[in-house]
Amino acid sequence: xxxxxxxxxxxxxxxxxxxxxxxxxxxxxxxxxxxxxxxxxxxxxxxxxxxxxxxxxxxxxxxxxxxxxxxxxxxxxxxxxxxxxxxxxxxxxxxxxxxxxxxxxxxxxxxxxxxxxxxxxxxxxxxxxxxxxxxxxxxxxxxxxxxxxxxxxxxxxxxxxxxxxxxxxxxxxxxxxxxxxxxxxxxxxxxxxxxxxxxxxxxxxxxxxxxxxxxxxxxxxxxxxxxxxxxxxxxxxxxxxxxxxxxxxxxxxxxxxxxxxxxxxxxxxxxxxxxxxxxxxxxxxxxxxxxxxxxxxxxxxxxxxxxxxxxxxxxxxxxxxxxxxxxxx
Numbered sequence: 001x002x003x004x005x006x007x008x009x010x011x012x013x014x015x016x017x018x019x020x021x022x023x024x025x026x027x028x029x030x031x032x033x034x035x036x037x038x039x040x041x042x043x044x045x046x047x048x049x050x051x052x053x054x055x056x057x058x059x060x061x062x063x064x065x066x067x068x069x070x071x072x073x074x075x076x077x078x079x080x081x082x083x084x085x086x087x088x089x090x091x092x093x094x095x096x097x098x099x100x101x102x103x104x105x106x107x108x109x110x111x112x113x114x115x116x117x118x119x120x121x122x123x124x125x126x127x128x129x130x131x132x133x134x135x136x137x138x139x140x141x142x143x144x145x146x147x148x149x150x151x152x153x154x155x156x157x158x159x160x161x162x163x164x165x166x167x168x169x170x171x172x173x174x175x176x177x178x179x180x181x182x183x184x185x186x187x188x189x190x191x192x193x194x195x196x197x198x199x200x201x202x203x204x205x206x207x208x209x210x211x212x213x214x215x216x217x218x219x220x221x222x223x224x225x226x227x228x229x230x231x232x233x234x235x236x237x238x239x240x241x242x243x244x245x246x247x248x249x250x251x252x253x254x255x256x257x258x259x260x261x262x263x264x265x266x267x268x269x270x271x272x273x274x275x276x277x278x279x280x281x282x283x284x285x286x287x288x289x290x291x292x293x294x295x296x297x298x299x300x301x302x303x304x305x306x307x308x309x310x311x312x313x314x315x316x317x318x319x320x321x322x323x324x325x326x327x328x329x
């Protein structure tokens with residue numbers, strides 16, 4: 001489990017030490033902040049690190065970024081750290097510093113009662129012309145993150161799920177273009193397999209409960225082995241609706257619920273940026289209940305960046321506010 005995030009000099013301004021552990025042992029944490037304090041950037045940094053995709057870390061000013069992971073059943077802590085260094089020069093005819101190169105020094109360490117042990121260290125250098133050179137090996141770091149999967153829903157409506165392999169390939173889906181039409185067919189296959197139907201019974205019930213709590217306007221959810229699931233209008237003809245006929249907010253709820261319940265790997269780290277987009281107030285009020293139900297069922301850890309206290313029912317003990325943290329420095 002990711003227990004702590006530390007970042008120094010984000011945007012050359014902010015220092016944060018973010019504790020992700022809730023006192024009640026629940027695994028859903030919310031990060032709040034005004035615009036410009038870096039809550040989305042922090043999620044981007046985590047995602048980039050877990051995928052060993054370093055463009056975001058090269059592009060964004062910061063001094064040091066650290067992730068702390070605990071080990072189930074052990075007192076051992078793992079620390080992943082990235083130190084960013086810029087080499088600058090001032091041209092003779094201008095006072096504006098010119099960036100000659102950027103370097104990321106990356107370490108993975110084990111922390112125990114006996115002290116810190118270096119597992120692996122390597123560096124990546126990017127010169128002004130965009131060329132990349134590396135020094136050292138990152139094999140152990142790649143293996144470390146293979147065992148720690150990540151599922152990311154961004155405010156740009158992009159779903160990013162880490163592949164179950166050592167490669168750094170990513171799958172990126174624009175949520176507005178996510179094909180929802182395969183979902184009913186997939187659920188139909190599950191319902192018509194006695195083994196799968198039993199295995200996925202809790203997820204099916206959770207999907208039913210979450211969508212019913214959303215109370216889609218003048219529509220009813222039906223789940224059956226003949227068609228998987230569908231929506232029926234409350235009109236006199238009980239018109240069967242295609243999923244493409246739903247509103248963008250309704251499709252967003254279906255995509256989030258279905259992807260997390262049926263497609264995301266159990267035990268993964270789920271990160272969601274500004275989920276209040278396209279959600280009316282009632283759906284926001286139910287959001288914490290829905291997400292906690294999914295996280296408990298699937299064994300997820302969830303980190304959610306939001307502007308809306310309604311998303312977590314103003315339960316501030318489940319949140320960290322970056323404005324408050326920055327004021328404490």
